[in-house]
Amino acid sequence: MNAATSAxxxxxxxxxxxxxxxxxxxxxILFSAKAILAKLQYRYGVDSLQVLALRMAFSLPLFAALGIRETHRARARKALPSRRDLGWIVILGVLGYYLSSLLDFWGLEYVPVSLERLILFLNPTIVLLIGLFAFKRKVAGKEWIALAVSYAGVVLVMVENLRVQGDHVLFGSALVLGAAISYALYLAMSGELIKRLGTMQLVAYAMIVSTIAVMTHYLIARDPAALFGLPWQVYALAAANAVFCTFLPVTFTMAAVARLGAGTAAQFSVIGPVSLVFLGAWVLGEKITLIQLIGTAVVLGGVVLLSRPGANSVPLPSSSK
Incomplete structure (x- = not known):
């Protein structure tokens, strides 16, 4: 290749x-902003289950269209999921987008959006711990340091929120931590399926499963009529949440991975918690204290340490069998 073609x-x-x-x-930024929209919906008297049901209902047509497209592509390359794959998709859909979202929106009734996003940002550390305890993965010294730094930052922010907002923050934080653990399990278990099916096909199918689970939960727990006759602002915010904070972030992130690689694209996730601290103050009037800013910086520093290529440096020992 000469200079004329290489330029x-x-x-x-x-x-x-x-x-x-x-x-x-x-x-x-868009994915983090879903917490802002949920908080705005709560001002109109709806609860977490209604917010989640409306979000999934509005996003279903988008993910169904994506699923149809990905199914056609998979059929063309003879990569349709097997029955075993479909069983795992059901499990992952329930874990990653039903249970995680349910606990997350429930927790948002009790904690500020800045703390919610910070706890969810612990996902890489939780995946690491799952690998340690479930798969006997070796953990490097840098990873232990990153874990300690990340959790110290969350504790710092949580203590500050307890001082400012009260004891309900503990319950809300526990719910959001449950959401983070559920989503971390989804990430830890989805690796092989992503290799076989591709990320977009898996996400589309998992979101459809999650929508079915959410709607089934709602029909069992509530009167379906309660989803109708709500203020128009609730539906507008739900539609915005579905399009701008659910579907578009997924497609944007996948497009970024295709152009940058998964590792580099993941580095940009640090923007989410930082943006949410200021969005929460601007849109919702949540207070920002110096300790919260310091805690946020500490957590982000720990996760950046964990996501550096050199951090995951201790491999599993090879089998001697």
Whole structure:
């Protein structure tokens, strides 16, 4: 390849990288903003189950269309899921997008959005601990340091929120931590399926399963009529949550991974908790204290340490059998 042909190729690669960075940043901010929209809906007298049911109902047509497209593509390359794969998709859909979302929105009734996003941002550390206890994975020294730093930051912010807002923060934090654990289990268990089916196909199918689970839960627990006749603002916020904070972040993130690689794209997730601290103050009037800012910086520092390529440096011992 001569200089004349390499220059356009280099420019194309540079443009793709810039586009990937913009998509990764936008995805992180939009996905974090779902907590803001949920908090705004709560002001109209709805609860977490109603907010979740409306979010999933509005996002279902989008993910169904994505699922149809991915099914056609999978059929063309003969990569349709097996019955065993479908069973795992049901389990992952319930764990990753039903139980996790239910606990998350429930927790948001009790904690500020800045603390909610910070606890959810512990996902990489929880995945690491799952690997340690469930799969006997070896943990490097840098990873232990990152774990300690991350959880110290969350404790710092939680103590400050207890001082400012009261004891209900503990209950809400426990719910959000449950959401983080549920989603971490989804991440830890989805690796092989992603290799076989691809990320978009798995996400589309899992979201459809989750929607069915949410609606089944709602029909068992509540009168379906309670979803109708709500203030129009509730439906507008639910539609915005479905489109801008659920479907678009997923597609943006996947597009970013295609352009940057998974590791680089993941680095941009740190923007989410930082943006939410200031969005919560601006939109919801939540207080920002110096201790909260310090705690947020500490957590982000720990997760950045954990996501560096050199951190995961201790492999599992090879089998001697």
């Amino acid at each position: 356009p190729a280099s420019a194309t690669a540079s443009n793709a990288r810039r586009a990937g960075m913009a998509m990764a940043a936008a995805g992180a």
